[in-house]
Amino acid sequence: MKPCFVSPLIQTVGRELGIEVRLEPKYGYAGQLILPNGQKRYFRNNSFDINLLGASEIAKDKMYAASFLAKMNYPVPEGEEFFSDAWCETIASKREARAAYRYAQSIGFPVIIKPNNKSQGEGVFKVAGKIDFFRSVETITASDRVFLVQRIVEGDDFRFVVLDQEVLAAYQRIPLSVTGDGQSSILTLLKQKQKSFDRLKRFIRISFADNRITNQLKQLKLTLDSILGMGQIIQVLPIANLSLGGEAIDLSEKIHPDWKRLAIEITRAMGLRFCGLDFIIQGKIWAQPFSYVILELNPSPGLEHFASLGKKQRERVKIIYRKLLETFLEN
Ligand SMILES: Nc1ncnc2c1ncn2[C@@H]1O[C@H](COP(=O)(O)OP(=O)(O)O)[C@@H](O)[C@H]1O
Ligand SMILES: [Mg+2]
Incomplete structure (x- = not known):
């Protein structure tokens, strides 16, 4: 079984903050946090005792979330x-x-x-x-x-990770893609991509038979056997999820303060404290917000793929979990 990404980080951060972390011993995906005052908090993989239940349920329901967002005049698909x-x-x-x-x-x-x-x-x-x-x-x-x-909303995919009054990470997400070398088929390039995910320990299984890949290729008048020219880049999926092999570009330090204000405001308006907000944006996130759509809200955002980008991002994720646990020490 794939080891849990969250638990070891929570153990480290818990030690630093004087919070005892008791993991469920069989699978290690859930944990009990014993605060210095004896109170208990819990987590299960990416879900923490931070957001209220009603707000989380609404956020996870794309239709309900869009309905309330639209009522507050935020653009939705x-x-x-x-x-x-x-x-x-x-x-x-x-x-x-x-x-x-x-x-x-x-x-x-x-x-x-x-x-x-x-x-x-x-x-x-x-x-x-x-x-x-x-x-x-x-x-x-x-x-x-x-x-x-x-x-279909045209534009680029972005994820903002908000905790209370801060945007703790922001990154662009680009759908799974391959780059031609003038001799390899798309299937071979995808197999190479799989190997690179394995090296990065990204725990992604590209499904070569996924009809979303074949359909996307069909629209580009290609098949898995097609050979791409040297340097030719094609997106083989129409959706940008990192769990499906999408690539993240860390823009946490570049994002314009108005985007931050907007992401914080939406999180609060939806009754959440900790949230991954997915936007499709026409424009740049280092400029003022112009045209955007809120695609969805994640009250339990996964940070594993973002952390796999490098040391800096892993450190950022650790800071996110530290701030999250610090909220448990507030009162
Ligand atoms: N209406 C849309 N227009 C354009 N792209 C979309 C739309 N809906 C979803 N997508 C693409 O599919 C991805 C996954 O959709 P999303 O609604 O976030 O579902 P999930 O909860 O499975 O991530 C998005 O990140 C985006 O790349
Ligand atoms: Mg999504």
Whole structure:
């Protein structure tokens, strides 16, 4: 089993702060924190006793989060929610796959389809037409009742990590990509990429049979056997999750103070203290906020892939966890 990334860091930081950390011994993914005053706090992997339960539940529900954000005039993706056919029967709703397809037609293909409640890019599809659409809906509704159909937001993906009044990290995320060498096939390049993830201990499994990869290549008129020219870069996935092999560019020191204020304000407005905010931005984050959309809020943001960028980023992640544990010592 993959060792937990969070637990050893929490143990180190706990020691520094005089907090006793008792890990669940069998798997090591959960822990009890015993504060100097005897009070107990808990964590499970990326989830800490920091955010209130209601706010966390809303944040994790993409549709509810977007609804409250939009009411407060924050820009969110244009989209609607639909239900699996089975759930439609149970709740007597007409918002089933066919209604979703009609909605997709009305906003125009390609569209994004995704489960309402998952993370790490699981079940997120960019679909270009009818066959793909129904196939993707079928995949999602095999395990999810609620799915979203959204218009594609153009721009770059960014993640801001906020704790109370501070933005503790900010980075751009670029979807899994390969760079040609004039002789290797895309499949070979992806296998090399896999090896580089293994060397970096990023614990990513590129699924070479993922139809999102084949579809993306098809749109570029390529296949896994195509050979890319020297230096030619192509994105092989349409989605930027680091857990799917996306690359992060650390911009924590470059981000404009107005972006920081905005990310802090949104976190607070959504009732959260600790949050990973995902934005799609048209423009630069070292300039004042211009055009952006809030894609989603993560009340339990994973920091492992960001930490794998290098020593500086690992140190930054340690500081984030130290500040997080310090909040437990506040009163
Ligand atoms: N409406 C959209 N427009 C453009 N890209 C999107 C859209 N929705 C999702 N994506 C891409 O897919 C990724 C994953 O989607 P997201 O909604 O964040 O789900 P998850 O919770 O699985 O990360 C995003 O980081 C982004 O790259
Ligand atoms: Mg996401």
